[in-house]
Amino acid sequence: MSQSRPGVNIVPIHGKTPQIDETAFIAPGVTIVGDVTIGAGSSIWYNCVLRADVSRIVIGERTNVQDGSVLHCDPPRPGDPDGSPLIIGNDVLIGHMAMVHGCVIHDRGFVGLGAIAMNKAVIGSDAMLAAGAMLTEGKVMGARELWGGRPARKMRDLDDAAVMGMRMGTAHYAENAKHHAEAIAAAL
Template identity: 80%
Template sequence: MTTTDPRFPGANIIPIHGKSPKIHDTAFIAPGSTIIGDVEIGAGSSIWYNCVVRADVFTIRIGERSNVQDGSVLHCDPPRPGDEEGSPLIIGDDVLIGHMAMVHGCIIHDRGFVGLGAIAMNKSVIGSDAMLAAGAMLTERKVMGPRELWAGRPAKKLKELGEGAIMGMKVGTAHYAENAKHHTEAVRAAMGDA
């Protein structure tokens, strides 16, 4: 059964298998988004319009001040024979995930960046301050080191990121944290809760 949470009007918050999403009061969950099962979302993080965060078979953890932009899909894989650890989805703090990304059972370290329409697959790792370029596909078990830029399908390392690129990602993350506050107010006003 879909539940409504007065903190997040218009969003679908769905418990399953006895697990309910745990979402910090200061997070922004946009209308049309669906958050399912064993999900934890930290302070100041934002899940934008029409995203799906589905932890029906294992866990999804999203840190603080991270943003998942419009239309993205987040999922995980359970432990099974031959893969006893499974593939939880672990997203650190200050992570930026671009529009229409697909992020599945991987680890994204603090300040990692996933570009528009990019895919990160099971057991892949995006290092701190690293960038997976728009449209790239990071295949299973590939590991991006800190401050690396990877692009292509399949993704390969292109170069080390300079200070300008790192600063640009930080600015983007700060912008989304601030913009989420404005959208929280706008959604509440539009839905009559202001």
Template identity: 75%
Template sequence: MSNANRPGVSIIPIHGKSPKIHDSAFIAPGCVLVGDVEIGADSSVWYNCVLRADVSRIVIGERTNIQDGSVVHCDPERPGSPGGSPCIIGDDVLVGHMAMVHGCTVEDRGFIGLGAIAMNDSRIGSDAMLAAGAMLTEGKVMEPRQLWAGRPAKFLRDLPDPAIAGMQVGVAHYAENAKHHAAAIEEAGLT
């Protein structure tokens, strides 16, 4: 894990914790990473995202993408929540543009749509989709392969195999596209 050669990225240690970024991860210029953040292999964090782990931790698995303008945060220990609310995001997860991901868990291959909100202690199951603009309220649990939508989000239906396959096409696209953006940044002399 390395924080070297991250042009235009603000990497800020706090409370003795510093972000740990896998060498193969792409972090776009304009991003701010604070504190106890861990980002896995081949993941990507796109332009102008904020990942702030100043009061708990944020873990992002492998081949996961956090798209442009998204905010990822967590909550500290508090009454009724002795362990706080870390934000744990698994492998092969898609997080759409301008999402708010706060103190929740997103299991492997989960999907958070554009502008959606996932709140403290909520859980998005594997291969599940939180629709664009939806708000998954505190403590709600989406089971694997479910589609939830609305504000507050409610179960709509189970996802068919083609929808699951489509999400994985998106994961592959972002992993490949991150390589192109890293090369373009280098070619532009921003490294």
């Protein structure tokens, strides 16, 4: 697990230091605080903030968190001893300027541009939270469902073409991260 990244703010707090796989791409301008784990081949893009100062954030493999997104969690409270950690699976796409807070996103889930997912919400495998949508606290999206609106509601099930499109997006970001890493290394 690598900790030194040019232009990246890595901040240990409360005895917890972010753990970042060496193969993950972390863009300059990103701030990662506390109990954060980032898996192999994942990418965190420019100006994202991942703050795990009161609980934990876990990001799986080949997941991308796009520019300007904010990821946070909530601590344990009376009646809620587990709090709301943020748990993100493998091959997840999180669009630009999303706010993802104390929820669970299963493998291959998709969070659209500017969308919000709140505490204890669940985004199922191959499911899509549409751009600008707000998935309110405790709502559960099933596998292969499209939800949209504020508050978000189920719109329809996703067909194979939509699911394949999301998988192509994951592959694109994995490849593009390599190009950005090379460009940043060359500029140093």
